[in-house]
Amino acid sequence: MLPDFRTITTAIELFTNETDVQVNVVDRVPRPALTMLTSLGVTTPIEYAGFQVSRNSFFQVNRFLIDPLVDCATANAQGGWAVDLYAGVGLFSVKLAERFARLTAVESGASSFRDLEHNFPQGAVNASVEDYLANLQEKPDFILADPPRAGLGKLVVKELARIQAPRLTIVSCDPATLARDLQGLVASGYVIQKITLVDLFPQTFHLETVVELSAAAVRSD
Numbered sequence: 001m002l003p004d005f006r007t008i009t010t011a012i013e014l015f016t017n018e019t020d021v022q023v024n025v026v027d028r029v030p031r032p033a034l035t036m037l038t039s040l041g042v043t044t045p046i047e048y049a050g051f052q053v054s055r056n057s058f059f060q061v062n063r064f065l066i067d068p069l070v071d072c073a074t075a076n077a078q079g080g081w082a083v084d085l086y087a088g089v090g091l092f093s094v095k096l097a098e099r100f101a102r103l104t105a106v107e108s109g110a111s112s113f114r115d116l117e118h119n120f121p122q123g124a125v126n127a128s129v130e131d132y133l134a135n136l137q138e139k140p141d142f143i144l145a146d147p148p149r150a151g152l153g154k155l156v157v158k159e160l161a162r163i164q165a166p167r168l169t170i171v172s173c174d175p176a177t178l179a180r181d182l183q184g185l186v187a188s189g190y191v192i193q194k195i196t197l198v199d200l201f202p203q204t205f206h207l208e209t210v211v212e213l214s215a216a217a218v219r220s221d
Contacts, residue, residue, distance in 0.1 A: 008033055013061050014041075017048040022055050045115065051089055052118045056111035058088040058148075062200040069198050070095050072210050073171050079141035083165075085129045085156075086146045089115035092171075096144065097122070104140075106132045133159035142167045151177025154184070161188030168213045178209055189216040 010033070011026040023041035025034055038055070045054040049066070053059045060066050073092055078099040087093050087105035089112055097103045097120065105120055107113045108128045116124045125132060129145075133156060143165045145152060151174060152160070160168065161184065168190060172178035186192065190213040198208040 010037075012037060015046065015048075015053065015059060015061050015063075017046050020044075020046050022046055022053070024055060050094070050119070051091070052115045053089055054111045054115050056109075057115045058109065058112050060091060060200065065198060065200055066091070069171070069200070069208065069210070072196050072198060073144060073146075073169055074099065075212075077142050077144070077167065077169070081138075081140045082142040082144065083136075083140045084144050084146075085132075086148070087116055087120075087124070088112050088146065090120040090124075092144055092146065093120045093123075096142075100142070130155045130159070133163065136163060139163055140165050142169070144169045144171070146171040147177075149174045149177065152181040157181050157184040157188075160185060161190075164189065164215050166215050168215075170209075170211045170213070172209045172211065173206065175207065175209060178211065182211065185213060190214065191216055 008029055010029045013024040013026060015022045020042045023038055025037050041055065043055060045052045048063065060069060070092060074095045077096065080100065081102040082096045082100040084093045084096055084103065084105040087107040090105055093103060093105040104123045104125055105116055106125045106127055106129055107116050108126065113124065113126045143160065151172065170178065192211060193214050194212040196210040198210060200206065200208045
C-alpha cells in the first residue's frame with residue numbers, strides 16, 4: 001500500500017478468459033490508486049470466444065450470459081442490410097453478419113474500434129452514432145443499438161425516427177433512459193413488439209433490457 005493512501009470508493013469491472021484478467025476502473029480515482037488497480041490485470045488484449053477485447057474496450061462482463069443475450073438481441077433478424085450502433089468490439093456484429101448480406105458496425109471509442117476492426121474488419125466505421133445517422137440517407141432493413149447508460153439521447157432518437165428502419169432493437173442497461181428514448185420512438189410511429197429482461201448482474205438492481213420495435217407499417221409476426 002502507498003504510505004499516504006486514502007480510503008476511496010470506486011467501481012471496477014473484472015473480465016477474464018480463465019487465463020488472463022482485465023481490471024477496468026469505471027470511476028475517476030486518484031492517479032496512484034488508478035495505477036495500483038490497473039496493475040492487477042494484463043495490459044494486452046484478451047482473446048475470448050473469437051473476440052479480441054482490450055482493457056479500455058466495452059464488452060459484456062457476464063460471459064455466461066453473452067450467448068443468450070446475443071441470441072435474444074438478434075432473434076429473427078435477417079435481410080439485406082443491418083446497422084449495429086455502439087458496436088463496441090463487435091459482440092452483435094459477428095452474429096448479424098451471418099444473417100445479413102451487408103452489415104455496418106459503428107463505434108466511436110478508440111480502443112473498442114481497434115478491437116472491432118480486428119474482430120469484424122469488413123464493415124467497421126469509426127464515427128459517433130450521431131454523426132453517422134445524420135449522414136445516413138438509405139434505410140437499413142434492421143438497426144441494433146446498444147447505447148451506454150446515458151441512452152440514445154434526443155439527437156439519435158430524432159434521426160432514428162427520420163430513418164424509420166422497418167425493425168429496430170435496443171439493448172439498454174438503464175430503464176430510466178430507455179423509457180425516455182422509447183417515448184420519442186413510439187411517438188414517431190414505432191411499435192413495441194417484445195421486451196425481454198436479461199439479468200446480467202444477479203443480486204443487483206441492474207438489468208439489461210432488450211426491446212424489439214417495428215415501424216408502424218410493418219406487421220408483427
